[in-house]
Amino acid sequence: MPSSPVKVAILGTGNIGTDLMFKLLRQPGALQLALFAGVDPKSDGLARARNAGVATTDRGIDAILEATDIKLVFDATSARAHLRHAPALAAAGRVAVDLTPAACGPCVVPPVNLRAHLDSANVNLITCGGQATIPLVHAVSRVTPVSYAEIVSTVASASAGPGTRQNIDEFTFTTARGLEALGGATAGKAIIILNPADPPILMRNTVYLIPEGDFDDAAVTRSIEQMVSSVAEYVPGYRLKSAPVFDTVKYGGAVQRSITLLLEVEGAGDYLPKYAGNLDIMTAAAWRVGQVFAAQKPKIKAMA
Amino acid sequence: MSSNFDHPMAPDRSAAGGNKVLAQPKPAQPKPPRITDSSLRDGSHPMRHQFTVEQVRTVARALDEAGVPVIEVSHGDGLGGSSLQYGFSLVDEMELIAAAREACTRAKIAVLLLPGVGTKKELHEAVRRGATVVRIATQCTEADVSEQHFGLAKELGLEAVGFLMMAHMRPPAVLAEQARLMESYGADCVYVVDSAGAMLPRDAAARVAALKQALRCQVGFHAHNNLGVAIGNSLAALEAGAEQIDGCLRGLGAGSGNAPTELLAAVLDKLGLNPGLDVFKLCDAAEYVLAPMMPFQPFPNRDAITIGYAGVYSTFLLHARRAGEKYGLDPREILVELGRRKAMAGQEDWILDVAQDLVLRRLAPERKT
Numbered sequence: 001m002p003s004s005p006v007k008v009a010i011l012g013t014g015n016i017g018t019d020l021m022f023k024l025l026r027q028p029g030a031l032q033l034a035l036f037a038g039v040d041p042k043s044d045g046l047a048r049a050r051n052a053g054v055a056t057t058d059r060g061i062d063a064i065l066e067a068t069d070i071k072l073v074f075d076a077t078s079a080r081a082h083l084r085h086a087p088a089l090a091a092a093g094r095v096a097v098d099l100t101p102a103a104c105g106p107c108v109v110p111p112v113n114l115r116a117h118l119d120s121a122n123v124n125l126i127t128c129g130g131q132a133t134i135p136l137v138h139a140v141s142r143v144t145p146v147s148y149a150e151i152v153s154t155v156a157s158a159s160a161g162p163g164t165r166q167n168i169d170e171f172t173f174t175t176a177r178g179l180e181a182l183g184g185a186t187a188g189k190a191i192i193i194l195n196p197a198d199p200p201i202l203m204r205n206t207v208y209l210i211p212e213g214d215f216d217d218a219a220v221t222r223s224i225e226q227m228v229s230s231v232a233e234y235v236p237g238y239r240l241k242s243a244p245v246f247d248t249v250k251y252g253g254a255v256q257r258s259i260t261l262l263l264e265v266e267g268a269g270d271y272l273p274k275y276a277g278n279l280d281i282m283t284a285a286a287w288r289v290g291q292v293f294a295a296q297k298p299k300i301k302a303m304a
Numbered sequence: 305m306s307s308n309f310d311h312p313m314a315p316d317r318s319a320a321g322g323n324k325v326l327a328q329p330k331p332a333q334p335k336p337p338r339i340t341d342s343s344l345r346d347g348s349h350p351m352r353h354q355f356t357v358e359q360v361r362t363v364a365r366a367l368d369e370a371g372v373p374v375i376e377v378s379h380g381d382g383l384g385g386s387s388l389q390y391g392f393s394l395v396d397e398m399e400l401i402a403a404a405r406e407a408c409t410r411a412k413i414a415v416l417l418l419p420g421v422g423t424k425k426e427l428h429e430a431v432r433r434g435a436t437v438v439r440i441a442t443q444c445t446e447a448d449v450s451e452q453h454f455g456l457a458k459e460l461g462l463e464a465v466g467f468l469m470m471a472h473m474r475p476p477a478v479l480a481e482q483a484r485l486m487e488s489y490g491a492d493c494v495y496v497v498d499s500a501g502a503m504l505p506r507d508a509a510a511r512v513a514a515l516k517q518a519l520r521c522q523v524g525f526h527a528h529n530n531l532g533v534a535i536g537n538s539l540a541a542l543e544a545g546a547e548q549i550d551g552c553l554r555g556l557g558a559g560s561g562n563a564p565t566e567l568l569a570a571v572l573d574k575l576g577l578n579p580g581l582d583v584f585k586l587c588d589a590a591e592y593v594l595a596p597m598m599p600f601q602p603f604p605n606r607d608a609i610t611i612g613y614a615g616v617y618s619t620f621l622l623h624a625r626r627a628g629e630k631y632g633l634d635p636r637e638i639l640v641e642l643g644r645r646k647a648m649a650g651q652e653d654w655i656l657d658v659a660q661d662l663v664l665r666r667l668a669p670e671r672k673t
Contacts (some may be wrong), residue, residue, distance in 0.1 A: 150388050152653045157446060168449045189387055192420040196445040197646035206653035208388040242660050249388060258388070258544040262657050 013045030037149030137183030305557030501530030530612025559618025561602030614643030
């Protein structure tokens, strides 16, 4: 029996916030978008929201704090802004889903560890590369221990905003840490490449894994396939380009078996172009977290 | 003999009432360029990143004794490049940097940093080990990813050099804009980097000239020899105003290698532009120190020529050959397809992808009905 929807707000009216808005309008699920909050009254995102019939404000977080019926807030501003927003939202008893690199709360990847954080008041979505590749590392490490995981994310230049460009080191650190902490690899490494080709390329990720020892190819392949379908539930354009490639490599002075996965992420095109799978996977993950929280999170249920 | 080739070294016809509407500003008389030797960085590619401490020490000492002022030492793909994507280093590059530092009495040690691969953390460590010059490399369209790294370099008091890779892919005006960004972040010099060895002398000259016009800082040129014109391109760059030029002993570098440092020294000496290099000592270093370490002599062979012709990253050479062996493909097919897909610097992972697609295409050729 469906209960009444949980009221949510989006804070930040840039590309990410606007794309998330269109996702929530197209597929509200258990959520109701009650407010779209920015700080620039002339922003393109606010105009689009008004045209779509969404309640808007240019008073940012203040307007959200005043609207006590809003239980969950997606923050799509910036790391610096979220560091201010996080304590204010927590004090007001609102749940925060953080799409910035601020990472005040635990990092989550929906099919990997969301269930473990259902009572957190603030969760962070790591990076686009992390959302794309950590599930695959986890899919292998749950079958066989992984010594080393390395990912290469290639995104279209046109889809990399100033936030990513000015903080490219943070992308590599945060993603690499995620490969270890959430993916389950003993050591992680992340590389990001911007490709300026026109027409823009789809987001591409290569995941290299070195398991500790020998492993059952079929079991690994099965686990990866299951994980790809789990992610594809909320990111329909998430797909492997080919079957896992098994090879050998010299690592730590010994010849070890390796696994290479070629992953493509096509965006849903809700607002952002389809090639921007790197942005889509962030808003899709946020959407997913919101739905799961609304359905299961004890605190939100109590508040509702 | 006459030629339609608009060679930048040719006499200026515009001055003699030629058919050019506007006379180009004549570049100032070339000065002896500063040479950076990259045998121990670009050379890491053909060495498959297997340089030992002893090898680095000997090469660095020989270069230092021959008067080379800057010696670059890092993984071929820059700090933090040791990876499955590019190849693991045999020895931690930080140890190699320290070894080179200890071996030199005069030369500065430079490191390469590609934002997105290496980070400020590795740069801090490299400086602790003795590096005083950092070369910060981005795709030629993405200079704005380098702002934080230039910021750190200046904070640490380093000489900071910008490296615009795959520079053949964009016209001179676009490169100049990107170079201006690097200059605004604090670059002391910006290089036009012909990572694909795809330029001809006129291409090198036009790009260097555009940067010279746009920048107050110095301009450099880094050649690859895939089309056999590394020295010619370096001279064209010099004529167009470049103040810094790269070389590698015996041309040891990615693809068919770079401008050989000893050859560059001989040519510059003949031009009266020798910046203080000992030509004979460099020739000896190339012949007796470096050559015996080399697994092969980089040369514009059929695969390397294809790289220059298709305009893809020189480093793809060995990776494409390996994929060709694994999938029973001609590496040239892979390289041409990578060029068609506009692969950029560092996209070695696309090689596997392209090889698989080519195999699929072969198994299921399109049938027209």
